[in-house]
Amino acid sequence: MSVKAALALVAVLGTGCAGAHAGAAAHAVPTHPAPSATASSGTTAPAHTDDAQLARVLVRAGDLPAGYIKDKRPLGTSLAASSTDSACARRFAAVSRLRTTGALAAVGRAQVSFSKKGRPNFIRAAAFRYRDARTAARIVAGLHDVFTTCRTFTATDPASKRAVSVSLLALPFPHLGDGGTATDGTLTSSGQRVYVDMVFVRTGRSIAYVAGLTSGQRDFVALKRAVRAEVTRLGTQGTR
Numbered sequence: 436m437s438v439k440a441a442l443a444l445v446a447v448l449g450t451g452c453a454g455a456h457a458g459a460a461a462h463a464v465p466t467h468p469a470p471s472a473t474a475s476s477g478t479t480a481p482a483h484t485d486d487a488q489l490a491r492v493l494v495r496a497g498d499l500p501a502g503y504i505k506d507k508r509p510l511g512t513s514l515a516a517s518s519t520d521s522a523c524a525r526r527f528a529a530v531s532r533l534r535t536t537g538a539l540a541a542v543g544r545a546q547v548s549f550s551k552k553g554r555p556n557f558i559r560a561a562a563f564r565y566r567d568a569r570t571a572a573r574i575v576a577g578l579h580d581v582f583t584t585c586r587t588f589t590a591t592d593p594a595s596k597r598a599v600s601v602s603l604l605a606l607p608f609p610h611l612g613d614g615g616t617a618t619d620g621t622l623t624s625s626g627q628r629v630y631v632d633m634v635f636v637r638t639g640r641s642i643a644y645v646a647g648l649t650s651g652q653r654d655f656v657a658l659k660r661a662v663r664a665e666v667t668r669l670g671t672q673g674t675r
Contacts, residue, residue, distance in 0.1 A: 485543020489562040492668035493547045494645065494661040503549040503558060503657065510548040512559055512631065512646045514599065514622070516590040523585035527601065530581050531633075533563060533644065539574060541565055551657075557648040558661050562669065568613075568640045575637045579616035599624045609659075611666045612638040634662050638669040 496505050516528035535541065543564035550557050565571040582603055591598045599622050606617040615636035622629045632647045632655070643665040647658040 485564045486545055489543050489545035489564060489641070492562055492643075492665055493545055494549070494558065494560040494665050496549065498660050498664035499549060499558060499657050500654070500660070502551045502554065503556075504552055506548045506550055509546045510557070510559055511546055511561065512633070512648070514590050514601070515592040515594070517593045520591055521588050523581070523588040524590040524601070526581045527585055527588065527603075528590060530578055533561070533574070533578075533642075535574065539565070539570055551654070555650045556652075556654045556657070558645065558654075558657055559648065560643075560645045560661055560665060562665065563642045563644065565640050565642070568637075571637050571640045571642055572613075574642060575614065575616055575635055578635050582616055582618040597624060606632055606634070608634055608662070611662065612636040612643070612670065615642075632658055634658065636662060636666045638666060641669050643669055 496503055512531050514528050514531045516524040518525075529535075533541075541563040544561065546559070546561040548557065548559040563571075563574075565574065583605075585603060587600070587602050589598055589600050602621045602623075604619040604621075606619040608615070608617045613636075615634065617632070617634040620631045620633065622631060628650065630649050630653055632653060634643075634645050636643045643662065645658060645661045645665060647654055647661075
C-alpha cells in the first residue's frame with residue numbers, strides 16, 4: 436500500500452487527541468480508583484504553565500529511528516463513534532481522545548506527531564497533567580478497564596456514516612513510571628486495516644501517551660523508544 440493510501444486509511448482515526456472535543460463521550464471513560472494511588476500535596480499550577488512544561492517532555496525526532504519527521508501540525512488519535520453505537524465503541528472513542536471533564540479534567544496537555552518518510556508508519560504522542568496523582572491513577576485504571584473488557588466492537592462516524600470494526604489485544608510492555616496500560620488494536624474499514632498500538636504510562640500526576648500507527652509493518656522499536664524517552668523526561672524534569 437502506498438504512503439498516500441496509508442494516510443487516507445489512517446485518517447479514520449482523525450486528527451484529534453489533546454485538541455479534540457469529545458463531547459458527551461468524554462464522560463464514558465470509567466474512573467475506577469487505583470488502590471496504590473496517592474494524592475499529591477500543594478496547589479496546582481496554572482494550565483498554561485503545565486502546557487509549556489509538558490511540551491518540553493514530548494517525544495523528539497532524535498528519540499526515534501532514522502526517517503521519522505516531525506509533522507508541522509500535530510496529529511492525534513481520535514476515533515469517532517455515534518450515540519447509537521455500543522457502550523464499548525463510545526468508551527473507546529473517549530479513550531482515544533483522553534478528553535475528560537470535571538474533577539478528572541487535565542490541567543495541562545501537549546502533543547506532537549511524526550511521519551516516517553516513504554513508509555506508512557506514524558508516531559503520535561501526548562502528555563497530560565492532572566490535579567494530583569490519585570486522579571491520574573484513576574484515568575489509567577479507566578483506560579485499562581476499557582482495553583480489557585472491550586475486545587471487539589464497531590464504531591460509526593456520525594458524519595460520514597463510515598463503520599470501523601475494532602479489535603483489541605493485550606500489548607505487553609516493560610514496567611515504566613508508576614504503572615500504565617497498553618493495547619494492540621486493529622481497525623478495519625471497507626476491507627482495509629490500520630494497526631494502532633497505544634501505550635499510557637503514569638508518572639506521578641502526569642500521563643505519557645504514545646501511539647504507533649501503520650497500515651503495514653508495526654515499528655515497535657520506534658514505539659518503545661518514544662515511550663521511554665517521554666517517561667524519562669516526565670520523571671526528571673519536575674513534571675510529577
